[in-house]
Amino acid sequence: MKYKNFPMVPRVVFGRGSFNQLNDILAPKRKNAKAPFIYLIDDVFKNNIWLISRIELSYDDRIIYISSAEEPKTSQVDELVEDIILSTKERPSGIIGIGGGTLLDLAKAVSIMLTNEGESHEYQGWDLVKNPAIYHVGIPTISGTGAEVSRTTVLTGPDKKLGINSDYTPFDQVVLDSELTKGVPKEQWFYTGMDCYIHCVESLEGTYLNEFSKSYGEKAFELCKSIFLEGALSDVESQEKLMMASWHGGMSIAYSQVGVAHAMSYGLAYVLGVKHGIGNCIVFDQLEEFYPEGVQMFKAMKSKYNIELPEGICRDLSDIELDTMINVSLGLEPLWENALGKGWKQKMTAKKLRELYKKM
Numbered sequence: 001m002k003y004k005n006f007p008m009v010p011r012v013v014f015g016r017g018s019f020n021q022l023n024d025i026l027a028p029k030r031k032n033a034k035a036p037f038i039y040l041i042d043d044v045f046k047n048n049i050w051l052i053s054r055i056e057l058s059y060d061d062r063i064i065y066i067s068s069a070e071e072p073k074t075s076q077v078d079e080l081v082e083d084i085i086l087s088t089k090e091r092p093s094g095i096i097g098i099g100g101g102t103l104l105d106l107a108k109a110v111s112i113m114l115t116n117e118g119e120s121h122e123y124q125g126w127d128l129v130k131n132p133a134i135y136h137v138g139i140p141t142i143s144g145t146g147a148e149v150s151r152t153t154v155l156t157g158p159d160k161k162l163g164i165n166s167d168y169t170p171f172d173q174v175v176l177d178s179e180l181t182k183g184v185p186k187e188q189w190f191y192t193g194m195d196c197y198i199h200c201v202e203s204l205e206g207t208y209l210n211e212f213s214k215s216y217g218e219k220a221f222e223l224c225k226s227i228f229l230e231g232a233l234s235d236v237e238s239q240e241k242l243m244m245a246s247w248h249g250g251m252s253i254a255y256s257q258v259g260v261a262h263a264m265s266y267g268l269a270y271v272l273g274v275k276h277g278i279g280n281c282i283v284f285d286q287l288e289e290f291y292p293e294g295v296q297m298f299k300a301m302k303s304k305y306n307i308e309l310p311e312g313i314c315r316d317l318s319d320i321e322l323d324t325m326i327n328v329s330l331g332l333e334p335l336w337e338n339a340l341g342k343g344w345k346q347k348m349t350a351k352k353l354r355e356l357y358k359k360m
């Protein structure tokens with residue numbers, strides 16, 4: 001048995017308004033006047049003076065606004081890297097991602113690809129990255145994905161949706177300022193929060209479970225319950241608790257794995273472009289057979305917040321599209337093994353998976 005030697009985010013700030021400290025945090029990391037900081041920011045903040053005016057741009061520092069309407073792609077990472085290389089005099093001092101899982105994953109991937117040759121799809125997998133990434137900072141503005149702590153950056157590539165999992169992927173610095181999450185619309189808040197809830201269920205019910213993952217998973221689960229089921233929290237309490245739930249949920253899967261919902265939602269995302277949070281919800285809603293208590297509680301949370309999930313999204317898929325979906329999903333072996341154990345191939349066949357997808 002070989003145990004993983006797992007890297008963690010070495011520096012984190014937590015606190016309401018801590019975003020104000022960003023300039024002070026970055027200043028000592030500036031290499032010289034020619035090596036700028038590049039900010040990748042969700043374009044919903046484009047005209048948001050409250051947030052943007054607090055970022056001090058000096059020398060060649062630059063903001064690139066990016067839409068998070070679609071899941072991050074390897075081609076998008078390659079274009080960003082190309083653009084940054086062509087427009088900067090020297091390798092940047094750092095990449096700062098501000099947004100949800102999409103922006104955080106893009107920041108991680110871009111910082112890796114600035115120091116590694118070739119195209120980003122060549123690094124999708126486990127431990128393929130050779131050189132350390134440049135300094136990168138993650139600032140979540142919506143909570144749940146765990147992208148702020150994870151050792152992966154999940155990208156849709158030419159032939160699969162898979163993360164760049166490496167020791168160089170985790171952020172060097174994270175700023176957790178729950179005030180940045182105050183404007184998130186209800187549906188998005190719910191879907192992204194449920195990503196965290198599902199991380200907990202999949203980790204706690206998985207065969208890879210150990211005390212390390214359990215301690216984080218149980219805490220995140222408890223926080224999710226108080227936010228999404230028990231209610232009665234102020235907005236500030238709820239935002240702060242969800243920020244920490246996301247962190248703990250991410251830590252929990254770091255030392256174990258996710259399960260059936262994630263394996264299936266990667267298939268949905270690859271073929272239909274369904275975003276991660278809502279995709280997980282659509283799948284998880286149909287997984288009572290695998291996670292009876294978890295799904296029951298999910299349904300209670302859904303009705304408490306009057307969330308209606310889309311239905312019939314796989315109804316009109318061709319056989320070829322369904323086969324692709326099934327193959328992408330079944331390719332995620334560690335997820336299935338965690339969920340169903342070593343003999344998972346007997347339990348989850350292509351036929352069974354097709355029936356499940358047909359229900360969605």
Ligand SMILES: [Fe+2]
Pocket residue numbers: 145195196199262276
């Ligand atoms: Fe997730």
